[in-house]
Amino acid sequence: MRYDNRHIRWNDFYVGPNSKNGFEQHVKLPDTAGAHLQFPAFKHVYQGVSGSLGITYNISERLLFKTNIARGYRAPNITEIGSNGLDPGAHIVYLGNRSFNPEFSLQEDLGFIAYLKDVDLIAELFNNHINNYIYQAKLTDANGNPVVIVPGNSTYQYQQSSARLYGAEFTLNVHPQNVKWLAFNNSLAYVTGINGNKQLIDESNGAAKYLPFIPPLHIRSEFKASFQKAYGAFSKIYFKAEMDAYTTQNRFYALDNTETATPCYALFNIGAGTTIKNKSNKPVCELFLQVDNLFDKAYQSNLNRLKYFEYYQSSPNRHLGIYNIGRNISFKAVFPF
Structure with missing residues (x-):
């Protein structure tokens, strides 16, 4: 079992033009003439309890079966909360969300492991339900048109929704005892991420069904x-x-x-x-x-x-x-x- 308590706080952050190079820079109080408030003051406390319970059973000296159930916790980070500006390298304006809640997850997984003479076999399955899952999506207006804050750049905002991640991992390692210098290692990994926002999925005709940036x-x-x-x-x-x-x-x-x-x-x-x-x-x-x-x-x-x-x-x-x-x-x- 584990308890986390995280305090995040920052003061008003003003940005103004640098007359020498044309770029914006941090402007400190009280000299804020010509500057604008880029990051308003923020203060919040995030807390949560997490833990896990697992069992491993030795079927034999070389065969193992394991199962686990766990509750996870993650507080939003400062990027997800406070972002408000252009990343010139990616041509993306990132916007945070100051109303975010912590992520909580409940995961179940099963595993089978066989350490044989010439072969290792590992098979693992997992299923993970997440509340308040944080992800990025393009920002649009009420008419469905992309929001453009800086011309020529896309605008992304951090979103939050329930989600489900499930998948499997398989490993096959061959290490023949008669050819000890040779090893042949193989792995397969699969994961699917489902967006839990059913209203958004229905309104988008299924376009929002899957979570973004899942391999x-x-x-x-x-x-x-x-x-x-x-x-x-x-x-x-x-x-x-x-x-x-x-x-x-x-x-x-x-x-x-x-x-x-x-x-x-x-x-x-x-x-x-x-x-x-x-x-x-x-x-x-x-x-x-x-x-x-x-x-x-x-x-x-x-x-x-x-x-x-x-x-x-x-x-x-x-x-x-x-x-x-x-x-x-x-x-x-x-x-x-």
């Missing part, structure tokens, strides 16, 4: 070869190849074009590493090489808000928004001292 089905696989035998000065040599695959996300918060559908994509990564030792068998340095997005796949994650950041009314290359990072090569050397 689609994610599949990850990794082959890793680790060699414990030393080859001259080189020891702990490993090579790995990874695949990260995301399916199409058609379950999104479509109201007011807050989100759009996101196509599926798969990324391939490779890496290698080793430890270099001197003649006294002491490590001199560790070397790591990693190549992410090996095939330079052009993709947009549905969690990437820059997907909706576009200067052009009609894109010249038929690709709207900013894409995620392409091929990325990194090298790291660690020297103990």
Whole structure:
């Protein structure tokens, strides 16, 4: 069991123009000439009780079953309460909500774990009901038109609603005892977020059914070869190849074009590493090489808000928004001292 008590308070915050660079800056009292009140004073106390009760049953030395029920609590943070301004990098004006209440959740989950000789199997299911769930959505006026506070920029405001999150995670790790240098690790994760505001869902003809910025089905696989035998000065040599695959996300918060559908994509990564030792068998340095997005796949994650950041009314290359990072090569050397 746990009890939380959080006090949030700030004073009036005035903003005025800087004559030297044209940008706005904090203006302190009493010199507020030409300034405006950007963040009015705020004071509130949030409190809540949370806790969990779980049971793990050993069916055998290698088989486990577990279940858990938990009540969660989270107080709104200062961004969700007090935001009032433009993020120039994202071209979004963010607005907080000073009337927010704390989030409370009730989650149930089940898990089955098998640690076998050559394989690890893990299956977990969860169901989570949340009251006062906080999320972001585009702000519209009474006629359904997007609110524009700063021309050329979208306006998002933090919203609050009941919600339900449910899904599953599966893990399959293969580590054959006869081939100890080889490991084949796999995972699958799925989650769906349902908006609990039934009136909004009905009024929007289902466009507000799903919660925003929920990841689609994610599949990850990794082959890793680790060699414990030393080859001259080189020891702990490993090579790995990874695949990260995301399916199409058609379950999104479509109201007011807050989100759009996101196509599926798969990324391939490779890496290698080793430890270099001197003649006294002491490590001199560790070397790591990693190549992410090996095939330079052009993709947009549905969690990437820059997907909706576009200067052009009609894109010249038929690709709207900013894409995620392409091929990325990194090298790291660690020297103990």
